[in-house]
Amino acid sequence: MAVRERLTLEPVPLEQVPEVTRFLTELGLGALRQDAIxxxxxxxxxxxxxxxxxxPVFVKKTLGEADLVRLRVERTRAMSALLDGHQVINAPRFLGGDAESGLVAFTLLQDARSGADLASDDDFTWELARSAGLQIGTLHTLQAPPVVAQDTSPPPVPPLGRLSALPLSVYAAASGAELEAWAILHNDPAIVEAIGDLARWERSAPRVPVHCDIRLDQFLHHDDTLYLTDWEEARAADAARDVGAFAGEWLYRGVLGMAGGDDTPNEREVVANGTRRFEALRPCVESFWSGYLQARPAARSDRELVARAAGFAGWHLIDRLIVAGHRRGRLSPLERAAAGVGRRLLLDPAAFTTILGLGDER
Ligand SMILES: Nc1ncnc2c1ncn2[C@@H]1O[C@H](COP(=O)(O)OP(=O)(O)O)[C@@H](O)[C@H]1O
Ligand SMILES: [Mg+2]
Structure with a gap:
């Protein structure tokens, strides 16, 4: 299945990254016990x-260009300070960070299940979805900490600079399936224009603290509490980004999880079947949205929020496709179909808000 699940992997051996042990020791946490990492x-x-x-600790090393790494660590630090001990929003406790090495440490939520795992087992209940909505709605009412408020760097997606062509280095490193996903964009001027319109639309929207990288695998369920992790891309941006990504996650699952033995369904069938399957998942988006509006009633006065969110949900389907193509030769017909659904949302987002589960509350 192409939907990304939370996998445990063999860690990079600590001998190869001595800075991890140094970092944890300097924080006074001690070194990781080697036998069970x-x-x-x-x-x-x-x-x-x-x-x-x-x-119990979770440590990650943010990879990438030094300037970006520094910003990611500083955003994580600032958002973690804002949310530490928060009444509504549950973020794993931040234990320390180092902007130079890119290391950040958190309290490990032992044996937590990710939202993606829960959804795959049909255990992402409406109550959990409502909790996600309450937390994200509350986030959007807060005041962004200075590091986040003053950060004018563009959020990483949609990658506006890559919509008509890829830089040679990215092209050369891309897998066959990634190139297929990019080609869907590059051969479709209407999608590219719609993504540009969405970016302009966002600029006219109110700016609030936004997580900016919402996916089901960023939620962790631990001790009956739903946590939201991975704050490194937080921005002062359009609330529609988080709302749309949450809805888009469920829609993507609807399209990919649709039943049917035909390996090469045509687009009309996929849209019909995917929509049917999504009907079973839509209550999660509706519960999310009702939690969201409870936490942030003022969202009702941002009349275009739901339409922008539908646009971001459409973008999210295309983004998932690019990610799903990582290291694979071909996209599956269903994955290509997901892009078709994303395209429809992008071209006419206002028409899809109720179908997505972002309609007026009943
Ligand atoms: N504090 C934590 N306790 C337990 N698991 C965690 C914790 N933080 C993150 N994880 C798990 O590790 C995964 C990767 O962490 P994340 O911060 O999202 O890093 P990345 O930037 O690599 O996506 C998450 O999807 C989640 O499943
Ligand atoms: Mg993550």
Whole structure:
């Protein structure tokens, strides 16, 4: 299945990254016990375990250009300080960060299940979805900390600079399936124009603290509490980004999870079947949205919020496709179909708000 699940992996051996042990020791947490370290699937390298001082920790090393790494660590630090001990929003406790090495440490939520795992097992209940909505709605009422408020760097997606062509280095490193996903964009001027319109639309929207990288695998369920992790891309931006990404996650699952033995369904069938399957998942978006509006009633006065969110949900389907193509030769017909659904949303987002579960509350 192409939907990304939370996987535990072999961690990068700590001998190869001595700065991890140095970092944890300097924080006074002790070194990780070597015998039981795991890693989780993500963009970055991570290590999870218990230190010899008995502290359960999750450490990750943010990879990338030094300036971007520094910003990601500072955003994580600022958002974690804002949310530490918060009544509504649950973020894993931040234990420390180092902007130079890109290392950040958090309390490990032991044996947590990610939202993606829960959804795959049909265990992402409406109550959890409502909690997600309450937390994200509350986030959008807060005042962004200075590091986040003053950050004018563009959010990483949509990648406006890559919509008509890829830089040679990205092209050369891309897999066959990634190139297929990019080609869907590059051969479709209407989608590219719609994404540009969405970016302009966002500029006219109110700016609030936004997580900016919402996916089901960023939620962790631990001790009956739903946590939201991975704050490194937080921005003062359009609330529609988070709302649309949450809805888009469920829609993507609807399209990919649709039943049917035909390996090469045509687009009309996919849209029909995917929509039917999504009907079973839509209550999660509706519960999210009712929690959201409860936490942030003022969202009702931002009349175009739901339409922009539908646009971002459409973008999210295309983004998932690019991610799903990582290291694979071909996209599946269903994945290509997901892009077709994303395209429809992008071209006429206002028409899809109720179908998505973002309609007026009943
Ligand atoms: N404090 C934590 N406790 C337990 N698991 C965590 C914690 N933080 C993150 N994870 C798990 O590790 C994965 C990767 O962490 P994340 O911060 O999202 O890194 P990345 O930037 O690599 O996506 C998450 O999807 C989640 O499943
Ligand atoms: Mg993550």
């Amino acid at each position: 795991t890693a989780f699937f993500g963009r970055n390298d991570s290590w999870a375990g218990v230190t010899d001082a008995g502290v």
